[in-house]
Amino acid sequence: MSPASVLGRLVVAVLLGAVVAWIYRKTRAEHVATFPATLVLLAVLIAMVTQVIGDSVARAFSLVGALSIVRFRTVVRDTQDTAFVIFAVVVGMACGASDPRVALIGIVVVGVAAFAMKPRGGDHGGQQYTLELRVSSGQVLDGEIAAVIDTFVTGRRLLTIGTARQGIALDGTYSVQLRAGQRPEDLVRALNRLEGIQNVTLAARPVDEPQG
Incomplete structure (x- = not known):
């Protein structure tokens, strides 16, 4: 050759x-x-x-x-x-x-x-996110908060939990996957409407980030 x-x-x-x-x-x-x-x-x-x-x-x-x-x-x-x-x-x-x-x-x-087969614009279904919540110390994450989260996601896993602001608040971090047709901003708005919610942060997880 x-x-x-x-x-x-x-x-x-x-x-x-x-x-x-x-x-x-x-x-x-x-x-x-x-x-x-x-x-x-x-x-x-x-x-x-x-x-x-x-x-x-x-x-x-x-x-x-x-x-x-x-x-x-x-x-x-x-x-x-x-x-x-x-x-x-x-x-x-x-x-x-x-x-x-x-x-x-x-x-x-x-x-x-x-x-x-490319996902269309605005379709966040299947996307992995990290959800960070700060709630009043008297709130429980497994009650109404978890129920609201589950209406928007197909999978929810608690990664970390701890106190904040010298014990008067509770921080929880979840790994979540949005349902098809659901938008991240809708989940954030729904959580902010709940009593006791002090802060909500939803961040898309990079593809190469370990699942934890």
């Missing part, structure tokens, strides 16, 4: 990998900043690997053995991110095998599917 042919395949992998990264940025509301660049690099690396292996079964097994030595500690926390990793791998394989038609057709089909 000539150097020009190798270079051409890698250049195509870079270009198509960039398209994969662009689709990812446009269809994912929140993501790790370095992940799109990782998708491009992954497509190029897989294209290189595909050319190195060629039709050699021995080389394929050697590569598996070499990669098994490397410890990958980064966990992909979202299933859609995993799908995009596979997307970049397949595009890279197609470029390395000198069959960019498969990559191009796949990009069109997967891109259309990704845009079609």
Whole structure:
């Protein structure tokens, strides 16, 4: 294989990998900043690997053995991110095998599917949030407050609880997931209407933040 042919395949992998990264940025509301660049690099690396292996079964097994030595500690926390990793791998394989038609057709089909299933504006369903409450010391978090929270969320987990303002207030922190069609501001307003509520803070949790 000539150097020009190798270079051409890698250049195509870079270009198509960039398209994969662009689709990812446009269809994912929140993501790790370095992940799109990782998708491009992954497509190029897989294209290189595909050319190195060629039709050699021995080389394929050697590569598996070499990669098994490397410890990958980064966990992909979202299933859609995993799908995009596979997307970049397949595009890279197609470029390395000198069959960019498969990559191009796949990009069109997967891109259309990704845009079609992209959450619409204002739909916060499924989004993870951290809810922080400050209530009067005489209030209980499991009573009316919990009932109001549960009307807006599908999951509620108490993370921390403690006293504040020299014991005259109680602070509670929850991990919550909004129901489809519910808006964060509606939950905040509903809680503020309750007696004894002193402060409400609702913050979206980054994708790469541990669940606790």
